[in-house]
Amino acid sequence: MTERDKFNGSMCEVIVEVLPNINMCNMFISLPQELSSYQTVSVSKSECTLHFSCGTELFLKLPRGVCLIPDAVISVKQDENILTARLQMDERTSVISALSGDILNDMLTCEEASPALSLADTQLWAQCKQCKSEVIGKVKFRRVLPLPSVDWDQASEGWFCHLHETDGQKLKPQALLPAKDECFFTELFFLLHSDLVESFMEDEQSGNSILCPRCRLPLGAKGNQSSLKLWTHSVNWLGECGTVHYKRNVNEMLLSLLHNIDKDNFGVNCRLVLQTQTAPRQHLYLVTMNTNQKLLVSEDSCFLSNTAVHKSGYCYEVKNDPVPEKRVCTREIKMxxxxxxxxxxxxxxxxxxxxxxGSWVDDANVHIIPCSVPMLQEVRTLLETSNCYLPDNMKVVDNLSVGFIIKNSPVLSCNR
Incomplete structure (x- = not known):
């Protein structure tokens, strides 16, 4: 008698970079130890098949809107467990990719959640996102308004560089100090009156940072005079019935930040530095390479889950053998x-x-963005997870690491 069982090892991880400007795609496949070296690669319009010396065949089914030119395999190379292939795409795929990317960007812009819509003229309270303890008691904001940009106060320092110091100080606008019933916001923080936060602890490493008194999560930073920056990443805003009115994850916040900075860059790559206020300061330098990169990944990819370790979809046949551990791999794997x-x-x-x-701070084209330590660490983890299946020679460009921030989360269908 035979039965089907699932192998509990790590599965193939597939990442395909679609390059519409040259009608090509780069395919990177991380192979498990169970698969030996490849023999041939065959391509049809909607499928790529890899034949391995162990007898296994890996079928990669492409999504709608992506068409390859049959048998147009430009190059294939295997370096240990990473197989890299360059394939030629039908030119219609380039047009579809460009249109789809533009539509997605428009959708993200239209659907972007705004605190002005969620927090104004309603009874609210804020809780620590980590321990759920109350940070701000019942409050009703009369005005919820956006600040010019997340780094507007730093950028404004250069507005008066042509004046003498004393004259420049006279012309500078007064610091924005919200009243108790006002809330100013950016992508990364809320600017509030300090009296709204009922209790907090000062960070011993930085007198400017404040912590949750219960779990010590960084909540924000003290601002000028009576103002307070409350990190968007650290709090949830709830209504009277406990329903969530507004919360944001790091991926959404970073996309919004990059999108808004990129609008003012006139085609120049967006460059920014996330900077913590702790001592010593931590810096995460980012520069965009492609703000509309199309990727093809497997349904079980690390891009689509919180972990980079997955159960395999490979089917193994257990034969009627005196030793039950002995298994023989079936011939076909479909992804x-x-x-x-x-x-x-x-x-x-x-x-x-x-x-x-220091050069980052002095460069007028680099945006210095203050952030919390948890946010910087989470962004770093997102980037490191996203490139872990790229070959080593693709992980670094100009001495900088390469990573991806995902823009859309598709509804997956299992057709295996």
């Missing part, structure tokens, strides 16, 4: 690929101040 759009960028992490971090 469905789905389309994602992402921001492809380069990044670098540094701790402490040095000549390089």
């Amino acid at each position: 469905n690929l789905v389309s994602l759009y992402a921001v492809k960028l380069m990044y670098e992490v540094k701790e402490g101040e040095d000549e390089q971090t």
Whole structure:
């Protein structure tokens, strides 16, 4: 008698970069130890098949809107467990990819959640996102308004560089100080009156940072005079019945930040530095390479889950053998690929101040963004997870690491 069982090892991880400008795609496949070296690669319009010396065949089913030119395999190379292939795409795929990316960008812009719509003229309270303890008691904001940009106060320092110091100080606008019933906001923080926060602890490493008194999660930073920055990443805003009115995850916040900065860059790559207020300061330098990168990934990809370790979809046949552990791999493995759009960028992490971090601060084209330690760490984890299946020679460009921030989360269908 035979029965089907699932192998509990790691599965193939497939990442395909669609390059519409040259009608090509780069395919990177991370192979498990159970698969030996490949023999041939065959391509049809909607499928790529890899034949391995162990007798296994891996079928990669492409999503709608992606068409390959049959048998147009430009190159194939295997380096240990990473197989890299360059395939030629039908030119119609380039047009579809460009249109789909533009539509997605428009949708993200229209659907972007705004605190102005969620927090104004309603009874609210804020809770620590980690321990759920109350941070701000019942409050009703009369006005909820956006600040010019997340780094507007730093950027304004250069508005008066042509004046003498004393004259410049006279002309500078007064710091924005919200009243108790006002809330100013950016992508990364809320600017509030400090009296709204009932209790907090000061961070011993930085007198400017404040912590949740219960779990010590960084909640924000003290601002000028009576103002307070409350990190969007650290709190949830709830209504009277406990329903969530507004919350944001790091992926959404970073996409919104990149999108708004990119609008003012006139085609120049967006460059920013996430900077913590702790001592020593931590820096995460980011520069965009492609703000509309189309990727094809497997349905079980690390891009679509919180972990990078997955159960395999491979079917193994258990024969009627005296030793039950002995298994023979079936001949076919089928994987469905789905389309994602992402921001492809380069990044670098540094701790402490040095000549390089000083050059970032002095560069007018680099946006210095204050953030919490948890946010910087979570963004770093997102980027490191996204490139873990790229070959080593693709993980670094110009001495900077390569990563992706995913823009859309498709509804997956299992057709296996």
